[in-house]
Amino acid sequence: MRIFSKVSQLTLIIGFGIIALLAVGYIVYQDQFGRFDIQHVRSDPNFTYSDALSCHVVYSTFHDVGEHFLKYYANTNLQLIGLTTDSPKMIVDGFEQPLRKIEEGTYTSTFYTEPVSKDVDDPSVEMIQVQKIDGTFVRSFVGLGQYFGPREVFYPDGFQLVIAQKGRCE
């Protein structure tokens, strides 16, 4: 009986120890590798840059879907079309966003969004930069609290939002 008791206690200790190690490991992993700053999107060596790309957000600083109504940024898929033309566009959830090419180099193409319409007071802007050799991209957004019809973006008046994302195109 005494031997059984000791065996049970040892089993408990080992069990608790393993759980504790896993929990601590998870926290350390989140701290070291779960931080947006150093998260690295795996590149595609077979990627070919073309006029139209289908892209997927892999990492984002944006999580607060519940607190602010930001359906537009809850989308993790976007399409880029007309990349080799003078009038590229980004399509998110069916909404066509005109883009302005600010740089096209050997390795990257960089775009800013243009106002949807001259009639819409839109002080927000997005940036997207596609790595032409491996298809990875980074995207960011700064904006003010207001409603942008087609984007369905709404948050409290005066609230300044900033989002950074990383992803991959194919």
Next chain:
Amino acid sequence: MLFHKKPVSWLTAIIAIIAALELAVIIVIISYKPSDGFDSKMVKPIDNFAFRNEITCMIVHSTHQAGQPGMIMPWYENHTFTLTGLDTDTPSMIVNGKKWTDLQKTSVAEGHILLQKPSGWESDTISLMTNNGSFVRTITGIEAGDWRFHYAIAQKGRCK
């Protein structure tokens, strides 16, 4: 006797220590939420902010931290920068006393201006509230010396 001294076995002592550690770990896990991150951090604006031609801005929250392994970007680890020529359409950003970049005023609304780096291999955008001095900023680009690493930085801060 009020305190009866009982011998404590080493097994009991170890179990008690592990149980305490477990409790601490569980509390940390439960209290950890993704929304505790950058996304939900707010900057308290300045009440008596006066928008001028030249203002100094301080970064309060940033997704980029100094000393990250493999990321050498000291120019984005400065906590302050100065914006000059804000009464023109082409202000400048000064970092460490030197001109860092020209900017373009791409949007002017009541209580707000939008400044963007006009061209280049990286983008730099600042959304500044002219009524209270708070700002948000994003920078995207490719790390010099390692074109494979694509960086995207988001920052929040205030100017005075």
